[in-house]
Amino acid sequence: MSENQTQSFIINRAATSKIENIDFENLPFGSVFTDHMLYCDYKSGEWGTPVIKPYEPLTMDPSSRVFHYGQAIFEGMKAYKDENDDVWLFRPDQNLTRFNKSAVRLAMPEIPEEVFIEGLKQLINIDKAWVKKGKGNSLYLRPFMIATGHGVIAAPSGQYRFMIILSPSKAYYQGDVKVLIAEHYSRAANGGIGAAKAAANYSAQFYPTLLANKQGYQQVIWTDDATHTKLEEAGTMNIFFRINDTLYTAPTSERILDGVTRKSIIDLAKRENITVEVRPVLVDEIIEASKNGSLKEIFGAGTAAVINPITGFSYQDTYYELPRQDNPMALDLKNKLTDIQYKLAEDTFGWTIKI
Known part of the structure; x- marks a missing residue:
């Protein structure tokens, strides 16, 4: 293992790589x-020097605050390799902004741009061979922060660790996705942490999703906590509805995550002269649109799958099948967005950043 320091980063390279043992197919x-x-540690009110080292397990005190009070946030991002072997990030500034908003909401310290963005670049450059060419191949990036301060007193930690780990991935495909519209459980509530990318948001979804799985549904469409009349997110993704040729999606709020893919789809759809309405979407209007034939598509949007079409939904024990489209808007938008990410089409928005 060799060690050197570059631009305020301590880099300890692995003596050997495990890449030859990986089945990338x-x-x-x-x-x-x-x-x-x-990793980069926060102590005594300041961030230390970021360290890049071989991937390995952590050793932590059992009283670390993350285990007891859930101070944990993360981001999901991807890096893409083009046909010239250059590697690109997609809108990392948006992830940094959201990460720091999450940090503030959970009483955690904000991460400096030079640690988050430059850390990503340094780490990806070292493991660049893990980013494979070809549409569908990518490197999934997981920046996260946890509370590492010791003691079980119910108060914010005084110490934190920021980390980035990388995972090679293929195209994400779930097959046909049927969803259950939530009538009792909620993903988030006003005044809560729904708009933060906090670990607790995801663990809270597991149980109601398991209940939906037992009924034959892959995901839950979450509704607002107060009335359960507004459609807000699908599983861990933002959600879009196509009624005739207009695209509808709920506005971001204290309950709804400000998705990077969501924002990109809205901008891309507008560029393609698709009418987009960002407003509350009601359960009743989607059911009525399904009954009268004007509901053409529903799809989720997020980093892992980019766009995930939904084939049907259930509400109050009635199942509504969506019609098959010859030229689905979801697929067209997904292709246009991924073409930008893989540098197969011009990035007219300035979203991509070269490593």
Whole structure:
């Protein structure tokens, strides 16, 4: 293992790589990780020097605050390799902004841009061989922060660790997705942490999603906590509805995550002269649109799948099948967005950043 310091980063390279033992044609999403990871510790009110080192388990005190009070946030991002072997990030500034908003909401310190963005660049450059060419191939990036301060007193930690780990991935495909509209459980509530990318948001979804799975549905469409009449998110994704040729999606709020893919789809759809309405979407209007034939498509939007079409939904024990489209808007938008990410089309928005 060799050590050197570059631009305020301490870099300890792995003596050997495990890349030759990886089957890149069969990659279960998020289960294989590259040779290196980054960490940076926050102590005594300031961030230390970021360290890149071989990927390995952590040793932590059992009383670390993250285990007891859930101070944990993360981001999901991807890096893409073009046909010239250059690697690109997609809108990392948006992830940094959201990460720091999450940090503030959970009483955690904000991460400096030079640690977050430059850390990503340094780490990806070291493990660049793990980013494979070809549409559908990518490197999933997981920046996260946890509370590492000791003690079980119910108060914010005084110490934190920021980390980045990398996972090679193939195209994400779930097959046909049927969803259940939530009538009792909620993903988030006003005044809560729904708009933060906090670990607790995701664990809270597991139980109602398991209940939906037992009924034959892959995901839940979450509704507002107060009335359960407004459609807000699908599983861990933002959600879009196509009624005739207009695209509808709920506005971001204290309950709804400000998705980077969501924002990109809205901008891309407007560029393609698709009418987009960002407003509350009611359960009743979607059911009525399904009954009268004007509901053409529903799809989720997020980093892992980019766009995930939904084939049907259930509400109050009635199932509504969506019609098959010859030229689905979801697929067209997905292709146009991924063409930008893989540098197969001009990036007219300035979204991509070269590593």
